Amino acid sequence: MAAASRSGGVVQEVAKLSVEQLQAVKEQIDAELSVLQDSVGSIRTAANRFEMAASALNNLSLQKEGQQMLVPLTASLYVPGVLENVDNVLVDVGTGYFIEKSLPEGKDYCDRKINFLKANHDKLVEVASEKRSAAEQVSLVLQAKMRSSAAPSEQ
Template sequence: MASMASDQGKAISDELNKLTVEQVRQVKEQVDGEVGLLQDSLSRIRTAAIRYEMAEKALNNFSQHPQGKQLLVPLTASLYVPGTLDNADKVLIDVGTGYYVEKSMSEGKEYCERKINFLKANHDKLVEVATEKKNAADQVNLVLQAKLRQVMSAK
């Protein structure tokens, strides 16, 4: 596996050596942009997974409270109003774009768990892609630095 990566790096390096300094700079900008997008995507996936984990914990917490229990209901991140737990057996699940689905407590927990597993699997795949892109960006940067040294020594 390591020799395959080094062979790939050598092939990238050979192709980049055929380009002009300006072309290598353009490739570097493109690859750096792709790395940035991948890192943003990783961050968004982690944030979404954390939200689903918090929702799953909240469902576990609700399932332990009796009907009629007084609690604070979040309307926004910083605004809570007093409320009474009416039915802990049914929950509304936000499935996106403003749509909500009523599910049983166990179905709600299963939904959160499925989403967490899906996001973690995508996160792992994206980490692999981001690592490959980062390695390519490093390779492009090395070639660019070498080309710039050649230009400076030729002057």
């Protein structure tokens, strides 16, 4: 009930603005929406990377020491290597820092990061939805004002 009355109040406030002010508000909301959508995409990409890392850790736990494997240097360059330790992994904690953790701790780290990113993703999607609704309301009021200002000039 509070949201409905707040929404109605916003529409009344927006209706008091001039056409130029409405256009400025619409542009601002559209810019904010664009930033939010970029952030949602970035968070989704980061979550996918952590999910891939968690999957790699699960695969690593199935491997044996001394096994030959290809080690990725870049996305498209691999070199041959030998697996020496399946009990510990290096975890990238950002800005070029790595921490050695046990395999279960590494999995837990990835899972916590995935949960954190998904929670932020959900919040951003909700905020983006609210911004989209606000943009639609402003657009409707703007169209109505433009029609009403055009109607007297036609007569």
